[in-house]
Amino acid sequence: MVTKACTRCHRLMEEDRCAVCNLTTSKNWSGFLIIVDPDNSPIAQELQITLPGEYALRVR
Ligand SMILES: [Zn+2]
Secondary structure, three states: OOOEEEOOOOEEEOOOEOOOOOOEEEOOEEEEEEEOOHHHOHHHHHOOOOOOEEEEEEEO
16 A cells, blocks of 8 residues: 555645645554544544544554
């Protein structure tokens, strides 16, 4: 899998650098999450996710 995850916001993407955080992304992630409704998702609130999308549960 070539998808990478931002180390701060956990968003999954192909780019080497997160456009939101301006941080390098990591291939070392686990736990695929789809957040549809961040306002009503406890896990989204725990990870401080505010935008719907695909995320990693853990990123190293
Ligand atoms: Zn980010």
